[in-house]
Every structure is written in structure tokens, then in C-alpha cells.
Amino acid sequence: MIQKGIEQYNTGDLFTSIPTSLVLVDNNKKVLKANPEARKLLGENIESMNLEEVFKSEKHGIFDRAFQGETIERQVIKVNNIPIGFSASPIHNRENKITGAMIILRNLTEIKEMEAKLRRKNRLTDLGEMAAGMAHEIRNPLAAIKAGIECLTKDFTEESNASEYIKIILKEINRLDHILNDMTTYAALRPSYKTELNLNNIIRRSLIMFEEEMKEKNIRINDHYDGELTFTADEDQIVTVINNLLLNAIDAIEKDGTIEMSTIGTKDSIKFSIRNVGRKIPEDILPKIFIPFFTTKSKGSGLGLSIVNRMVQNHNGTIKAYNWEKGACFLVTLPKGL
Numbered sequence: 001m002i003q004k005g006i007e008q009y010n011t012g013d014l015f016t017s018i019p020t021s022l023v024l025v026d027n028n029k030k031v032l033k034a035n036p037e038a039r040k041l042l043g044e045n046i047e048s049m050n051l052e053e054v055f056k057s058e059k060h061g062i063f064d065r066a067f068q069g070e071t072i073e074r075q076v077i078k079v080n081n082i083p084i085g086f087s088a089s090p091i092h093n094r095e096n097k098i099t100g101a102m103i104i105l106r107n108l109t110e111i112k113e114m115e116a117k118l119r120r121k122n123r124l125t126d127l128g129e130m131a132a133g134m135a136h137e138i139r140n141p142l143a144a145i146k147a148g149i150e151c152l153t154k155d156f157t158e159e160s161n162a163s164e165y166i167k168i169i170l171k172e173i174n175r176l177d178h179i180l181n182d183m184t185t186y187a188a189l190r191p192s193y194k195t196e197l198n199l200n201n202i203i204r205r206s207l208i209m210f211e212e213e214m215k216e217k218n219i220r221i222n223d224h225y226d227g228e229l230t231f232t233a234d235e236d237q238i239v240t241v242i243n244n245l246l247l248n249a250i251d252a253i254e255k256d257g258t259i260e261m262s263t264i265g266t267k268d269s270i271k272f273s274i275r276n277v278g279r280k281i282p283e284d285i286l287p288k289i290f291i292p293f294f295t296t297k298s299k300g301s302g303l304g305l306s307i308v309n310r311m312v313q314n315h316n317g318t319i320k321a322y323n324w325e326k327g328a329c330f331l332v333t334l335p336k337g338l
């Protein structure tokens, strides 16, 4: 229920505290108001500047359609080399005349960096997995913003401009929510393509792929294979699992170390383990390592193990992480399939 005291809020508070960059411009493309998030992104002194000064190029023209009554959605521009995603919507007065526009901006630097990193590590084999992780991160703040605004709406019916801004924000939130739903549905439904695979071949291929990185760090591989193990699974996903576990083991060794790989076959399953001799996983973070976006690395995305986990589960397998005497160990068990 709405707490008493809601009347203490006003549009100013909403505008200032919302964790989204908002800029209001009048019909002459002059900035009337920019909230703190927007000033952080575009510069402290943008209020009363023109759009062309703010966006420092001919690019300010991309907002023109908003002044002609159109809503501009999901565009990207660069300002001071920062990639910025934006949407812009016209603002109407009571006579339904356009009096300006509201621009919603978002700094895409982190998302772009993450995309680049994922591409580098060949993780885009499953874009849906990344979408699921991102959806998880975005949905919570979105729900909070939406609930807050819906409460505040009730107080603003008298002020036409205020309710206009709120309507725009709510519309944007609903649209984002839709996109997130689509992304997660896609991620959940992506069909896997299973064929008969030879485990040793896949592991050897991964080892060759990271040969250079291991040579640079002087990492030795100690591998034991329990015969030629075959099983039925989605090759792309199994390669992604092994690559991610191997990369983590490489990351855990600063210099001069050993990674142990071994495989075991049973009647119905195949198992493989990847152990690094070197750094252990601190006991307090062990329960968190499979959570999307959890990372202890300055340049990690924290998506590696959550993707691995999803893929192993897709195959009705299990993955265990634990510390042994000299380091960390990841043990994957997969049914032989069909």
C-alpha cells in the first residue's frame, strides 16, 4: 500500500532521483532541464545549452523527428567517444501541441565492453545465454522504478506536463520489459543440436586453442584420458563449457603452473575434471561463483560459469566446484545420451 507522506514527493524529486539519464528540451532544442544522471553523462553545464552544443556535431539532427511528433527508439550515438543509447519522445501540452521533447539516455560503455569481451572469448555461440544474464540484471531495477512511478502518478494528475513525462517513462519501461521477456523466451527455447562426440578430441582442440596463452604463462598441461569416450551432446555447448573452465584455470595461474585434465567413462555417463594447481577459490565466494555477473576479476564479466552451468543442465548433467589440496577443481558429469 502507498505510505502516507507521498504528497511530499514532487516531479522534481522524481526527476532528480530516478537512476536513468533524462533531458527535457524545448521546441528550440534548448535544454530546459537535465537530471543528475544526465549531467554526469553529458557534462555538468548542459542546462540551457542547445542540443547541437551538447552533442557537439551535426548528429543533434537525429532528434528532429521527436519534434515532429514521432517517438525515436533505441538509437546509438557517440559523445566524447562514449557510446550512448537513447530514445526521444515529443511532449504535448493540453492543446496537443508539441512543446518540446524528453530524451532518455543510457551509457552503453559497459555493455559494449562486455560484448567485445564475449566475442573475444567466442562466447557468442550462445547469445541467448548472455541475454538471459542481462535480463536478470536489468529486470530488478526496472521493477523498482516502475513501482515508484506508478505510486507517484496519482499525485500529478493536475499538472499536465508532469503526468506527460510520467506517461513517457512508463511507456519506455513497459517496452524494456517486453524486450526482456522476448530475450529470455529466446534463451529458454533455443534448441540444442545433438550429435555423437568424442570427448578427447574436443578437449585436445580446446587445449590447442589456448596453447599460446598457456605458453606465455609457462603453464604445463597434465592430461589423462580414460580411452576414447563417446557421447551424444550439442558440440557448440560442450566446447563452450570446456573453454570457459580452461580459461578460468589459466586465469587462476599467474605464472608457472600446471593444469590437470582428466576424463572418466562409466556405463551411462562421461566425466571430466579440470584442476588448476595454484589458486584456490576462497570458501566464502565458492557458493557465489555460478551466479550471473559474479566476478573477482577486474576485467571479468562474471558470466562464464553461469553459462557453463546452464549448458550442463541443458544436457541433464551436473557440475561441481570444490577445492582440492593445491587449487580449484571443476568436475562435470554428463549422461552418454541417446
Ligand SMILES: Nc1ncnc2c1ncn2[C@@H]1O[C@H](COP(=O)(O)OP(=O)(O)OP(=O)(O)O)[C@@H](O)[C@H]1O
Pocket: 244, 248, 249, 252, 276, 279, 280, 281, 289, 290, 294, 295, 296, 297, 299, 300, 301, 302, 303, 304, 305, 306, 328, 329
Ligand atoms: N579455476 C578457478 N580457480 C580459482 N577461482 C576461480 C576459478 N574459476 C572461477 N573462479 C572464481 O569464480 C569467479 C566467477 O567465474 P566466471 O567464469 O563466472 O567469471 P569470470 O571468470 O570472473 O569472468 P569471465 O568468465 O567473463 O572472464 C571468478 O571471478 C573467480 O573468482
Ligand SMILES: [Mg+2]
Pocket: 244, 247, 248, 300, 304, 305
Ligand atoms: Mg570465467
